[in-house]
Structure formats: structure tokens, C-alpha cells
Amino acid sequence: MPLVGFTGAVLDRADRERNDPAALAAALADSHARLLRLNGLEPEVGAAGQLVWTSLADLPTGSEPLFLGYIDGMPHFAPLALGERHGTVRSPALFQMLALMPADQASLYACARSLVDWHQRHGFCPACGTPTELFRAGWARRCPACAAEHFPRTDPVVIMLAEHGGRVLLGRGPAWPPGRYSALAGFVEVGESIEEAVARETLEEAGVVVSNVRYVASQPWPFPSSLMIACVADAEDDGLTLDTHELEDAFWATRDEVRAALDGEAGARFGAPPPYAIAHTLLRAWLGGDT
């Protein structure tokens, strides 16, 4: 299996300490405790693409520390700026940073970003509308009025290559960078399995009937908090009926076309997704016969 983006953090998430006020107080008082530097939801990075950390003394007034866990025995936190609310806009600079960032650093960033973003967009109880309070060291919110407990969302998304006659189906969304094509994708809905979601999305978006769905790999995708589940499936035939709301174009790519795109060749038929996206991993796995 090729490398998978946004994975490999050496973080000990210390689930038990989240519910232990004494352990949390000790972590907050630890002189080795580190606080992630964030500008809004975007990271500061060093020359080698690594995340930048500071001490808890730099926690801005009005911010709360979210306990990420331990790295090398040292407690690590992310700052939650209360009252801030960021849109879904991601800067071009962020994608430049991600292209340089080692996967384990991106994995830590994904955890912190998704957690901060969830708190900022979930300050009220969805069951009764009351402002909620942080608990479990930053891994949940609780309603003081109705006692409902709320946990960060992780939304499973299937992303898949339908395969037919040695070629794979690639598409592009209307707002994508020029020339970029990738695997089709969509959210898993309530009441369906991964395999059913792969078949439904491929049919909805491209009119392609698939079977024999095989799991390949998974990774987090922190925009805002998806779990990407990459699969390959066999297409019944190669006819296409595109849902033009979802796909601007689609085509069946040969092995040579996929290889040229992944290698960034000048004459490549399409631009491949970046290495930190699981579609890249999926295309490399298919090319390598690992699917």
C-alpha cells in the first residue's frame, strides 16, 4: 500500500484522562505542555513542513485549551477561540502547506482542526437550543438545560474507482482546478453500508452500475471532518450518464493515462489529485495491482 495522507500521528489520545479532572489539571500544569499555533483554522508551519507549537502561557484570553493527547509523554493542546466561527473557505496557502507537510504532521493538524471547527460550529444544543459547555477535556459538549451530550462529528465518505476493461472512471467537479480529475465520492447515508454507498453514488453521479466492491484504504480529511473510505468496484459496462450538478465531465482512464498523471508528466491527459488526498493513494494502489 502506498503512503496514506493525514495518517501516522504518534499521538496518544489518552481517552481515560479525558474524564479524569486530576489528570487533566496535571497536564495543564505540566511545564512541558505544548499548544498548537493556529491562525483561525490554519496552521503555522516550519521549514520542513512541521507544525509549530508554543507553551500554554500563550493561550489567548477567552480561549479554551482542547486536550489532543500526549506526544513523547508531553501533553499537547489546541486553542479553541470562543465566539469565532470560520467558513468553509480554505486558502491556497493551506494547500501549499499541506503539500509540504509530512503525513504524521498533517494527521495531527487534521485532529486539531476538525475538533476546533466542530466546537466553533456547535456551541448550542441541537436538542433544545441552549448554549452548551465543553467537557471531556474538549472531546464533547454538554447541555446544562437538557443534559444531552454531543460528540464531534466524523462523516464517512466513500471514494471509489469503478473499473471496466482495464480502465477506471474519473470525473471532475465544476469548481475544481483546471484539468483536475479524480475518483468519484459521496457521503455514506444512514441505513446503508460502505458497499451500498459506493454503488449508489456511482449510479447517481455517472449512471454506472457496479458490483464486487473492494475496500482499499482510509484517511481523515479535515474539511470539516470526513473519514474517506477508498474502494474499487467492477462496472457492468462503460456507458456514462452524468449528473451534471455533481460532475462537469467524466471519462475512463487507461493505466498509461493514470501513470502519466501521477508522475506529473507534461502531456498527461489530466491533473492528478495531490499526494495527501486518498484519491492519489487509490490510483497508485490500482496502478500497482493492489486492488
Place this chain on the structure above:
Amino acid sequence: MPLVGFTGAVLDRADRERNDPAALAAALADSHARLLRLNGLEPEVGAAGQLVWTSLADLPTGSEPLFLGYIDGMPHFAPLALGERHGTVRSPALFQMLALMPADQASLYACARSLVDWHQRHGFCPACGTPTELFRAGWARRCPACAAEHFPRTDPVVIMLAEHGGRVLLGRGPAWPPGRYSALAGFVEVGESIEEAVARETLEEAGVVVSNVRYVASQPWPFPSSLMIACVADAEDDGLTLDTHELEDAFWATRDEVRAALDGEAGARFGAPPPYAIAHTLLRAWLGGDT
């Protein structure tokens, strides 16, 4: 692969129609439209374990129809009783019904139950606290104050067998039926892959270090809206250090012990999870050498 519970509904989810007011109006006016009969969140079932449907004329006053999709060209709806809020209690009768229900019927029920339950617990905007309005034919809610859009949750859960020396690790939770043992399980968190969640949960709950995680199968689990992701992994050794908050007991089960439990033998060492639970599928797959 053995049968997987809660899968196989022949439902066409008709994603495009959800955003099409004319199509939705036509579905609501269709004389063949069917409405699921629910008592709270629990289904009515027929003699063969099938779901019971009625016409939209039976929609109770104050309820809204949630559009599930088409079956055999006929629009199918679930009733959303506004203002009702059900706890997490599931009746013993429900589990008796599930034991009789064909997987495709359980799959439809899972979709309806998770959707109704999500609406009932998410009537307010988590971003600003304002009461939200149903849109997308029942597949989303929207805030009239801040315009935030909210979608039903699907929470990925890993459930796994750690394997060592031809045996697999099984555990039991404190509140489980007497004698019941099953695969360990836990929610996938933000910033981690399926493989990382499997390793983290196995270490947290049982002190077991695993590698070589292999995906086996998935199914929805509508209590309230999980996506169960079943895996097998190789354990480094067979020592156990239990987190007694999570596990009351755990042991390494042999093939003969697993076979006896799945076959419901009188002298079996443990009681197996029911066939509609993916842990059952996972144990059968392991026994059959499909992992």
C-alpha cells in the same frame, strides 16, 4: 462473505428528487405512496418479519413526511412526529423483531429510524440555537437565522477481532446479556483512519498492540446511526490489560469455541452476538477463512 445484517434494501434513494419541489409534490400526491408504520421509533412487523406500510392519509396531525425514496416505483415515506423525543432505550420486543426481520427490511427500517431519530434530537441550530426547518425532503435541516445547513449524522465505528496464535480476542461490556461476548468496538475519532482507530481501541480497551489491519465488511447500526466497520488485525502477543470501564471481561477464543457459540450449542463457552449484528458476520468470516 456471509450475509450482512441491515443491508440489501431495494430502495432508490432518489437523491435528485430531494431538491426538486415538483418531484416531491408529485410523490406526496401519488396514490401509491406508502407511509411506514412506527410506534415511537419501533416498527410494526408482519408475520414474516416484514415492515408494515399504510397510506399518507394516515399521517398523524402535526407529523411531517420524510421521503425515503422509491421502491418498485412507489414513493415511500417515514412519519416524523414533531416535538417527540425518544431516549436511547430499546425494548426487548425490538430485538425479537430484528431477529425475525429479513436483512433488507431491517435495512429500510434502519434508514427510517436513524432519520426520524436525528430530526427529533436536532430541531435547533447547533451554530446559533435557533429552531431549524426541514428541507431536502427530510434529508437536512436549515437555520432560518444563520442559514447553516445540517445533515443527518452517520458515525463510523470500528469493530475488530485481534488474532493471535489461531485465536481471537472477545470481550463483554458490563451491561450485556449474561454470557454474551463479542468483538471489541469503538467510534472512529476525528483525525484518524479506520486502521488507526482499530489499533487505538484495541490498545485502550485490552492493552493489545495490533498491526496488519484488514477490512472485512460494513453495515449500518441504527442505534442511533452508526456505520459499523468490521476488521481483523494481528496481535503482537496475547497478554491482556483490560480497561474495566469498557470491558467486564475478555478472553482469546479458539475456532472450536467460536463455532460452538455461532451454532448456539448448549455447552458453548460464550453466547454469540445475534446474526443481525456485524460481529456475528465477522466471526463467521474469520471461521470461514475469509479474513
